[in-house]
Amino acid sequence: MTTAADVSAADVPTPPRIARGTGLDRAFEILCFSAATFLLTALGGIVISLAIGGWPAFEAFGFGFFTSSNWDPVQEIYGAAGAVTGTLVTATLALLFALPLAFGIAIFLVELCPPILRRTIGTAVELLAGIPSIVYGMWGLFVFAPWFAKHVQMPIMMSVEPGSFWEKITAGVPNGAGILSASIILAIMILPFIAATTRELLLTIPPQVRESAYGLGSTTFEVITKVSLPYIRTGAIGAVMLGLGRALGETMAVTFIIGNSHGFPTSIFASGSTIASTIANEFAEATDRLHSASLIALGLVLFVITFAVLALARLLIGRQVHA
């Protein structure tokens, strides 16, 4: 870290600098160290307090807490499977919808966009990232859901063959609230994150790389798919996982539009619930010990899922680097 300074100090007269190992230098080191360890302590503290808070639920239901979807506050029986499924399904669908769009936006902005539009679209994407999730929730419930019901859900439900597999998978209340609508809202929410990060990554590609490819006679399509995208592959995985992380933990917008019924979702238009929406819905009024313990245990499950996603991202990135 200090080698450059050491060399220059030998050659030219330099302004007075902090000597190594003096009080100030040491204090700076300690400051940085404690900043980093503070975060680690906070993280550990969260995990431990979630585990302690949720322990009564794990104790009462054992492994059944993860495999049962029966969530019955009156009988005091709690199973997380429905909420976990809802979380994974909505987050995965959201990623599937958002990914092509986000990459499309990023590639267009960097490679194809006329300069006059670049700034406008770029700002719009960043603005989208700044909208609070409650606003997405209200917009989703009062504007998007009715439109979605009328122009997407109803036509699909009316065109499927009665009694077929397709009828089963599209069954639901025709008011636009459900798993699919929640996934689409989530996709809109994570889109700007992935798009903005991917754009920054594309901008880091040295112009020589791209120019060389063009010089060899590649078409735009070839440059993007064979040179640009492979170049940023590692970072792009990180960007996608960032989006997935947000989709997993998103609360308010999902709560408004997912329909909030416990249990396994049986169709794309069915009501469901996610871990975050269940906690948001029930925590304020959960007075029974086992009820609040189960909600805290759900929090721990979400923490573990998010952690697993990040670990997977690390693993993928690591493999890319070494390959």
Added chain:
Amino acid sequence: MFRKIVIGVAACLALTACGQNQKADGKGPAAGVQIVGAGASFPAPLYAKWAEAQKADTGLTLNYQAIGSGGGIKQIKAKTVAFGASDKPLKPEDLDADGLAQFPTVIGGVVPIVNLPDLQPGQLKLTGPVLADIFLGKLKKWNDPAIAALNAGVKLPNLPITVVHRSDGSGTSFLFTSYLTAVAPQWASVGASDAVKWPTGQGGKGNDGVSGYVKQTLGAIGYVEYAFAKQNGLPYASLQNADGQFVAPTAEAFAAAAAGADWTKAPSFYQLLINQPGAGSWPITGATFILVHKSQSDAATGRAVLSFFDWAYNKGDAAAGELAYVPLPPALKAQVRQSWATIVGPDGKPVYTPAAQ
């Protein structure tokens, strides 16, 4: 959502009023005292309004945090607040376990709302058992004979019924499911609580969420608290009460239910006002409650809390009516004031004695 805005506006007004009322200090016995309460969000707009008026009148300041009934109960048990507020009464044995006393402040209730074409508000008539069958998912179409039999002369459409319930734990759900438990044996499989395992339907977050889903879904039925239904002019259904009459949810119907109840037999005011007798009584009625410790470690704080609600009983009815809450009947207020004799300070004497009415 809109309530929160109301609270916010009220808080701003209270702040501005604060500046003008410096000289009001010393006007009343509670001048300059600040009390902190937390709990139910349902009565929060009213408590804010009472606090604003009382600050100007007596100088007493109330800081009320609408964190939900569950939070209110936890906070008063932990003694971090001077009083807790809950939309559902605690059972006498639970009160005794923590040395708490409770008393009602205002009456509210729950109203079924429907989205059916060509129907006037209140035109659709329902009974408790039919409502239970709808929310159990047993009745699937609006022209089902069970519903048609109650609505002779009304043309009911061949529409599927969509059930909408609250997704968040709420006193509104507690009152509604308590009513269904009381009047329909078949509801026993679900039970009564802030949050239950709903057999069918969709969950909307808050009164806004439920009314949003109902408005957007032809053939939907949901339930919201009375004040919300009234302020938003939602199309309600009439319900059959204990006397067999079909009634509309009006302030008079809620007052009738409160008056018809026999509070003298309810220890610690544990009373739900479900399906009360009286020809004009609305069947899904309930009071909202205040929780305080029977033994106050600081007599001045205890005195301030009780004097706040004594003031509200004396002068707060008009404000309650404006916000579509129903004031308590006078006999009940007198009974609550008597019960305050059990709330004592460190010296064992009652902390507050209301002036003779």
